[in-house]
Amino acid sequence: MGFDVGNVPFNPDGWGPPDTPAAPLFAKHDGAAVSVNIPFAPFSRTDKLGRVADWTRNPNASRSGVAGGGVFDFTLDESSPFGAGADESSFRLVDSKPPPRPKFGPRWRFHQRPQLPQRRDEEVEAKKREAEKERARRDRLYHLHHRSNYFAGGFGGSRRDSPALKSSVDIQPEWTMLDQIPFSTFTKLSFSVPDPPEDLLICGALEFYDRSFDRVNPKNERRLERFKTRNFFKVTTTDDPVIRRLAADDKATVFATDAILSALMCAPRSIYSWDIVIQRVGNKLFFDKRDGSQLDLLSVNETSQELLPDAKEDINSAYSLSVEATYINQNFSQQVLMRDGNKVTFDEPNPFASEGEEVASVAYRYRRWKLDDDTHLIARCEVYSASDAKGQRAFMTLNALNEFDQKYTGVDWRQKLETQRGAVLATELKNNGNKLAKWTAQALLAGADMMKLGYVSRVHPRDHFNHVILSVIGYKPRDFATQINLNTSNMWGIVKSIVDLCMKLNEGKYVLVKDPVKPQVRVYEVPPDAFENEYVEEPLPEDEQVRPPAEEDAVASAMDAAAEVEGADGAAGEADGKKNGAASSAV
Secondary structure: OOOOOOOOOOOOOOOOOOOOOOOOOEEEEOOEEEEOOOOOOOOOOOOOOOOOOEOOOOHHHHHHOOOOOHHHOEEOOOOOOOOOOOOHHHOOEOOOOOOOOOOOOHHHHHOOOOOOOOOHHHHHHHHHHHHHHHHHHHHHHHHHHHHHHOOOOOOOOOOOOOOOOOOOOOOOOOOEEEEEEEHHHHOOOOOOOOOOOEEEEEEEEEEEEOHHHHHOOHHHOEEOOOOOOOEOOOOOHHHOHHHHHHHHOOOOOEEEEHHHHHHHHOHHHOOOOOEEEEEEEOOEEEEEOOOOOHHHOOOOOOOOOOOOOOOOOOOOOHHHHHHHHHHHHHHHHHHOEOOOOOEEEOOEOOOOOOOOOOEOOEEEEEEEEEEEOOEEEEEEEEEOEEEEEOOEEEEEEEEEEEEOOHHHHOOOHHHHOOOOHHHHHHHHHHHOHHHHHHHHHHHHHHOOOEEEEEEEEEEEOOEEEEEEEEEEEEEOHHHHHHHOOOOHHHHHHHHHHHHHHHHOOOOEEEEEEEOOOOOEEEEEEEOOOOOOOOOOOOOOOHHHOOOOOOOOOHHHHHHHHHHHOHHHHHHHHHHHHHHHOOOOOOO
């Protein structure tokens, strides 16, 4: 039987059929012409066409064809005009799409194991991890937009506006804000102290440094010991009986401690909030800290870009790490000493210890600086050890850096301390720039000849009770200050500007607060009784309570009493200092 396709139109102007519709195509069926009316779909020259027609009897055989021209793919059925004799509706389109592929290959499918349902605590941990990842993502986006706006000290970058960064002290509505100073102003200040400091008095006793710790390395590590019987004291300025005595003798106009001064000197490098209480008494100025102040604890990863967990009970939260770092620092400072009974004694014993009480090795140097003709500053500075190098007596400060989890630091101390010590220190300067700067400032204030830095790590990242000493490295404070870009003129410029500002204030009590988010400090005027009853757990019986003085300022009263009965006030000062400010080991 012949097959006549009829008249095929020709388009001389381009590709495809002509604009004028042609007559429908005809095919012969049983000797009669039958209209086919094959539909048209536009396509380009680059399109791949499938089969024009499938004359096989297996409708699935066309699946192996090339996809792309589906409207031209037909299959022949027995009832088609070209088959058994039915109408043209028997034409049906061929599905040229490839069959869907399984999500995983056969090897993966057969090796899958059924997943066990998660326990409740595992579900909670999984949700915490997801929340931390989301916070980290938002934090990175925040840094991209604000990186250039924050950090003035040279280490770290902008910080997040996080609810975890709270003010160190609750700002009360009755407080009056007097001034706010941005850190950009602090970084421009400069002041050179005209004369070297003068030692007025040295109290306490020092043990000698054990030089065998200079040979400690990750392959020869030492277990960190615990010193539960040695007491450490964190006494504020106005609770110090020696400072009371020096103030009564009019030896200076400004009084502080090295911890408070270092916080001021390194303020532009700080991220976390802190506060300092300022008392203006007559022509004198006292810089104090509150009981339980943030200044008593060491910060960890303060200047790092990595987020720490928000949950306070997490062992890697900012608070938990601060307590752990303080515990490590205190025990390290006592373990690296020669415990053979030899001590260096000074003018007076420890002013905060009771008779027969075992105290940590520490010497308090009361030093005086001249800021100008009318202003002298006395600060209590601390050194922790002594050494006899080449027959000369030298003072040392002892501090410890701590490794808690390398996923936050990115450096494994056990692998890098011997071969890449500089990389480890550079990482610590990035993550703990403010803490290292304050340690250096305290060593400079105390006139230490050497500052020893210990590298202490957890035995296991999830064990925050057991630690090992991996290395101990010594630095000269002035050289180390140059290395970390700590400018002593700028440090004293900040202190001098704050002193000049406070000297213009009226008599009363003030608090200087580092903003928890913004790079600035604020000065508030507070009531005279602010912070006094903040940490009283339960009231004393009425017959044991101390009657308040007639004057509003308790410090002035204490000074008057000291002037009248110096010896009695010294003993009372010891008891008062131990009750209010002398804290035993932080852990």
